[in-house]
Amino acid sequence: MTPVRVSVAAAIASVLLLLVVFELIRSRRLRERYALLWLLTGAVLLVLSVWRGGLNTIAGWFGISGYPPAILFAVGILFILLVLLHYSTVISRLSDQSTILAQRLALLEQRFGEQRDEHRGG
Amino acid sequence: MSRRVAIVPAYNEEESIGRVVDELRAFDEGLEVLVVDDGSTDGTAEIARARGARVVSLPFNLGIGGAVQTGFRYAWEHDFDVAVRVDGDGQHAPAELDAVLAPVLSGEADVVVGSRFIGGDGYRSSRSRRVGIRLLALSVSALTRQRITDPTSGFQAANRKGIRLFAADYPHDYPEAEAAVMVAKHALRLCEVPVAMRARETGQSSITAVRSVYYMVKVVLAIFVALFRRKVVPLQ
Numbered sequence: 368m369t370p371v372r373v374s375v376a377a378a379i380a381s382v383l384l385l386l387v388v389f390e391l392i393r394s395r396r397l398r399e400r401y402a403l404l405w406l407l408t409g410a411v412l413l414v415l416s417v418w419r420g421g422l423n424t425i426a427g428w429f430g431i432s433g434y435p436p437a438i439l440f441a442v443g444i445l446f447i448l449l450v451l452l453h454y455s456t457v458i459s460r461l462s463d464q465s466t467i468l469a470q471r472l473a474l475l476e477q478r479f480g481e482q483r484d485e486h487r488g489g
Numbered sequence: 490m491s492r493r494v495a496i497v498p499a500y501n502e503e504e505s506i507g508r509v510v511d512e513l514r515a516f517d518e519g520l521e522v523l524v525v526d527d528g529s530t531d532g533t534a535e536i537a538r539a540r541g542a543r544v545v546s547l548p549f550n551l552g553i554g555g556a557v558q559t560g561f562r563y564a565w566e567h568d569f570d571v572a573v574r575v576d577g578d579g580q581h582a583p584a585e586l587d588a589v590l591a592p593v594l595s596g597e598a599d600v601v602v603g604s605r606f607i608g609g610d611g612y613r614s615s616r617s618r619r620v621g622i623r624l625l626a627l628s629v630s631a632l633t634r635q636r637i638t639d640p641t642s643g644f645q646a647a648n649r650k651g652i653r654l655f656a657a658d659y660p661h662d663y664p665e666a667e668a669a670v671m672v673a674k675h676a677l678r679l680c681e682v683p684v685a686m687r688a689r690e691t692g693q694s695s696i697t698a699v700r701s702v703y704y705m706v707k708v709v710l711a712i713f714v715a716l717f718r719r720k721v722v723p724l725q
Contacts (some may be wrong), residue, residue: 381629409524450578466555467549468547469548469551469555470551470559470562472548473545473546473547473548474545474546474559474562474563476546477543477544477545477546477563480675481543
């Protein structure tokens with residue numbers, strides 16, 4: 368069983384996380400696709416902190432008896448890795464897009480400059 | 490008469506760009522010279538324009554791949570028949586242009602690469618770099634199923650098909666080897682011709698000793714991945 372104080376502190380932290388995420392969505396600083404991910408994360412953390420026997424129960428499903436919080440670390444690290452991988456793909460796509468934008472802008476500027484010169488000359 | 494453009498990628502090359510543009514224009518009056526200023530902070534763009542080149546200025550530095558691709562996009566949009574890449578640091582001698590353009594103009598090849606290692610010996614570099622280039626050459630030769638001797642040469646010419654491919658997709662950081670694999674993958678005809686290259690007139694090669702290992706790993710990875718990519722454009 369999770370000690371009561373730990374449980375209360377974790378619950379408060381989870382609620383704070385949910386509030387921050389909600390505020391970010393409300394002020395449009397977080398897109399919906401990420402909002403859902405972080406809301407879900409906050410909800411899972413909240414459930415785990417309120418359900419005091421939960422960690423032991425879940426660790427039991429996986430046969431972890433020595434140190435139940437290990438399941439939390441394992442799942443947490445895997446989750447963070449996946450999120451980081453996802454961010455790498457997002458960054459790659461954004462830099463590809465900014466390359467294309469830079470190229471289009473430069474080509475348009477060149478074309479524009481040429482036409483302007485023609486008008487002045489003629 | 491086919492319309493030809495020389496694509497000159499340049500990043501802070503104010504010391505050499507004027508001479509490169511002059512030599513290209515002197516070489517052939519029908520050749521349009523396009524300098525792709527890759528976010529230079531010096532006078533590269535102004536000097537090139539003053540010497541009669543067309544200049545496309547990128548708003549920030551994209552690296553060699555992004556700059557060269559910009560040139561091929563220009564060539565594609567302005568309906569050029571042939572485009573040749575000539576580096577702005579002066580190492581590609583305009584005197585060799587005829588050799589590099591010939592197979593494209595005669596219709597023998599879609600993409601031509603000027604090689605320092607066929608016959609001629611116009612280029613000396615460190616032993617480790619030559620070994621690296623040799624290893625890369627073996628990998629690229631195996632993947633393209635033809636003999637490639639100089640997979641790091643940026644002295645490239647392309648016809649309309651090659652221009653279309655490179656306008657749609659040109660590899661990023663160290664693009665030449667991957668470009669060769671891409672060309673073969675799209676069933677375009679690739680050929681190498683012997684050229685002599687000059688030592689850089691100014692500045693440093695972008696590849697230092699420490700970086701060269703990273704370079705090798707990255708390029709080998711890139712060319713193997715390139716094999717498994719989908720084709721970017723339907724060329725036939």
